[in-house]
Amino acid sequence: MSIMPSLCMETITQEQTLAVDQRSAMLHVKPGAIKNKLRLGMAALVHDVVFLYRLLRHPMTPWYVRGLLVLPIMYICSPIQLIPSFIPVIGQMDDVFVIWIAKKSSRRLVDVKTRQECHNAAAATELSFYEATRTYYEKTSK
16 A cells, blocks of 8 residues: 555656656757758758659659659649648648658659759759748848
């Protein structure tokens, strides 16, 4: 009987310690760090989309990969989706997931040289709206 309350007290103190550790970890996050992570994630997503577009348009891409790359475009543009896009977060996450699956599957089906050319072309693409967003956030944060 006396063992049970002590075990419960240990569990409670461990949970309280964990909660305090999580709160203190969140306090040490810099104010702009989350914004920068979101900005980098968005830039990576745009890079992936440009990479898939370049892969679709590349002359050395096999026909079956082109057919596979058209499917995500049709899914994202379709008004009928598994999770509708008007649902705030989850609706956009399934679109990101479709892009991720297309990139993963094309990685296995396309040769390294073609993939590298498309990756380099996507990296060299000017992202003017990204620069505009970055300068807007720099001006508003001052």
